[in-house]
Amino acid sequence: MDQICIARLKVIFSSRSGEIRAVDEVDLSLNEGDSLCLIGESGCGKTVMGMAAIGLLPKNARVTGTISYKGQDLVAAPEQILRQIRGQEIAMVSQNSANSLNPVMKVGDQIAESLLIHRLCSRKEAEEKTLRLLDSLGFEDPGQAAGRYPHEFSGGMRERILIALALICNPRVIIADEPTAGLDAQVKTQILRLIRERVANGRTLFLITHDLGAAAFLSNRLAVMYAGELLETGTTKEVLARPLHPYTQGLLASLPSAGLHPIPGISPSPAHFPPGCRFSDRCPAVRDRCRKEHPVMGGAGGNRQVRCFLYD
Amino acid sequence: MSRKILFWIGIVVLCIYIGVALAAPLIAPEGPTAITGKPLQPPDSRHPFGTNQVGQDILAQLVFGARITLLYGFCSALLAVTISTSIGIVLGYYGGIVDEIACRIIDVVMPIPMFVLLIVLTTFFSPGIIQVSLLMGLMGSIYGIRIMRAQVLSVARTSFVEGARAIGASDLRIMSRHILPNVMPLVMVKFVSSSQQLLLMGVGLSFIGMWDTTTVDWGTMIQNAYSQGGLALGLWWWILPPGLAVIGVSLALAMIGYSFEDKFNPRVEVNRI
Numbered sequence: 001m002d003q004i005c006i007a008r009l010k011v012i013f014s015s016r017s018g019e020i021r022a023v024d025e026v027d028l029s030l031n032e033g034d035s036l037c038l039i040g041e042s043g044c045g046k047t048v049m050g051m052a053a054i055g056l057l058p059k060n061a062r063v064t065g066t067i068s069y070k071g072q073d074l075v076a077a078p079e080q081i082l083r084q085i086r087g088q089e090i091a092m093v094s095q096n097s098a099n100s101l102n103p104v105m106k107v108g109d110q111i112a113e114s115l116l117i118h119r120l121c122s123r124k125e126a127e128e129k130t131l132r133l134l135d136s137l138g139f140e141d142p143g144q145a146a147g148r149y150p151h152e153f154s155g156g157m158r159e160r161i162l163i164a165l166a167l168i169c170n171p172r173v174i175i176a177d178e179p180t181a182g183l184d185a186q187v188k189t190q191i192l193r194l195i196r197e198r199v200a201n202g203r204t205l206f207l208i209t210h211d212l213g214a215a216a217f218l219s220n221r222l223a224v225m226y227a228g229e230l231l232e233t234g235t236t237k238e239v240l241a242r243p244l245h246p247y248t249q250g251l252l253a254s255l256p257s258a259g260l261h262p263i264p265g266i267s268p269s270p271a272h273f274p275p276g277c278r279f280s281d282r283c284p285a286v287r288d289r290c291r292k293e294h295p296v297m298g299g300a301g302g303n304r305q306v307r308c309f310l311y312d
Numbered sequence: 313m314s315r316k317i318l319f320w321i322g323i324v325v326l327c328i329y330i331g332v333a334l335a336a337p338l339i340a341p342e343g344p345t346a347i348t349g350k351p352l353q354p355p356d357s358r359h360p361f362g363t364n365q366v367g368q369d370i371l372a373q374l375v376f377g378a379r380i381t382l383l384y385g386f387c388s389a390l391l392a393v394t395i396s397t398s399i400g401i402v403l404g405y406y407g408g409i410v411d412e413i414a415c416r417i418i419d420v421v422m423p424i425p426m427f428v429l430l431i432v433l434t435t436f437f438s439p440g441i442i443q444v445s446l447l448m449g450l451m452g453s454i455y456g457i458r459i460m461r462a463q464v465l466s467v468a469r470t471s472f473v474e475g476a477r478a479i480g481a482s483d484l485r486i487m488s489r490h491i492l493p494n495v496m497p498l499v500m501v502k503f504v505s506s507s508q509q510l511l512l513m514g515v516g517l518s519f520i521g522m523w524d525t526t527t528v529d530w531g532t533m534i535q536n537a538y539s540q541g542g543l544a545l546g547l548w549w550w551i552l553p554p555g556l557a558v559i560g561v562s563l564a565l566a567m568i569g570y571s572f573e574d575k576f577n578p579r580v581e582v583n584r585i
Contacts, residue, residue, distance in 0.1 A: 054478075083480035086479050100471045100472060102470075103494070104493040104494055105493065
């Protein structure tokens with residue numbers, strides 16, 4: 001049963017150099033309890049997808065298509081409804097940037113605030129819930145931690161606080177955008193484990209990352225994105241074991257463990273996509289047809305889909 | 313290290329001033345206008361700072377005058393900072409056409425010298441001290457609005473404010489619980505610098521005689537000393553105490569403001585060891 005169904009989603013920004021098609025006709029669906037990872041390089045549009053799923057795109061974004069959640073179209077929904085949904089039903093764990101936490105507000109207050117704004121419980125109950133949540137996320141002394149300010153914590157602890165902010169109202173869907181960015185290897189593993197044990201179980205996880213390791217660890221379904229479109233989807237195991245699209249193959253080959261073979265060239269500018277397949281400039285298997293015709297997403301056996309003329 | 317010392321010197325001096333002003337009735341129980349001695353007496357055991365042209369004790373005038381001078385300095389600064397912070401937060405948070413219009417109005421008003429404008433206004437309306445303090449507060453706020461608004465603009469664009477808005481926090485909640493605490497440091501700095509500026513301006517206005525000249529404050533004391541021949545006769549005990557008092561409090565406030573600078577001005581280099 002679909003929990004979130006994204007259909008023909010387009011997100012276009014207008015700029016001086018023309019239209020920027022950040023997301024160009026993407027179809028994606030998340031079932032309840034799924035862990036879907038959207039993987040792609042910087043600038044492919046995956047963060048815009050995440051923002052679209054929670055309705056937080058900037059005002060100059062033109063969105064067409066539908067994102068249906070529990071029968072409601074989030075694209076067309078009024079801000080009132082979206083505010084109810086955000087935090088309570090769909091929550092986001094973002095990157096640990098300097099601005100994600102209010103520097104002059106105690107961490108406990110910030111976490112409890114979500115509950116108070118949604119008027120889910122009294123102040124006392126909110127405090128208790130905050131302490132219990134902090135305890136379950138690995139804070140040894142939740143009371144002391146709740147009384148501290150963000151700058152008193154290390155990067156890994158701050159990421160846990162961001163996770164607490166997302167979980168406090170017990171949402172059904174979590175969108176995690178690069179949750180382990182900037183963390184050192186050991187802390188990264190801890191956070192990934194934490195997400196798997198405390199965040200993903202019982203909930204639907206929409207993970208957005210460029211880190212194949214995190215994808216393999218956390219997700220059961222994988223969607224590869226490039227230049228605003230999806231190139232390949234399938235279960236994580238299958239896609240990583242038997243990548244179909246040349247781009248996915250190139251991604252896997254560029255891993256240090258596989259020999260660090262980079263894909264030559266750079267991804268196309270979102271204002272000027274080449275005619276035909278957007279990967280054609282860099283594809284080792286490119287043919288004439290690829291440069292002229294734009295491939296569509298087609299089935300490739302089972303639940304797998306791929307956008308490539310090799311599999312037509 | 314030196315900034316910390318400056319801060320403490322400034323605070324201590326300021327506390328001394330405030331303490332003396334509060335303790336005025338204890339230091340000079342007769343009050344500032346009582347005639348307690350012969351006119352134009354130099355300092356002696358009875359009058360540590362001598363007497364003025366009618367025989368009033370200058371020390372008594374000094375300590376009672378401190379109350380008025382400090383009061384209008386700090387009160388108008390408080391008013392100025394309250395107004396500029398409130399308007400700055402509203403303009404910076406909501407933006408839009410109101411913000412554009414307000415900024416153009418401020419652009420027009422800012423170049424007008426506050427002192428001259430105050431003289432003109434007081435000439436026509438002859439207000440008392442309280443009204444002038446209110447006016448100083450109102451006019452002083454204009455300059456501050458720009459600065460507060462700039463700071464608010466950067467705070468309003470942060471992820472945590474956007475996040476709070478995204479889950480439905482009311483505008484009032486965001487402005488009071490998120491934006492205001494983040495601009496508080498700037499508010500404190502503005503208060504200190506406004507106090508210094510408005511206090512000096514107030515002394516200047518009272519020196520010119522903008523309000524009731526029978527009020528005893530440092531400005532009128534200096535005016536008195538000047539016009540009644542204190543300077544001409546070389547009676548240093550008459551003009552130095554109020555003059556130095558004004559300089560002292562101004563310096564103290566300047567030192568406190570300077571010591572904040574390294575925290576709030578990104579262009580100031582700091583060597584923290």
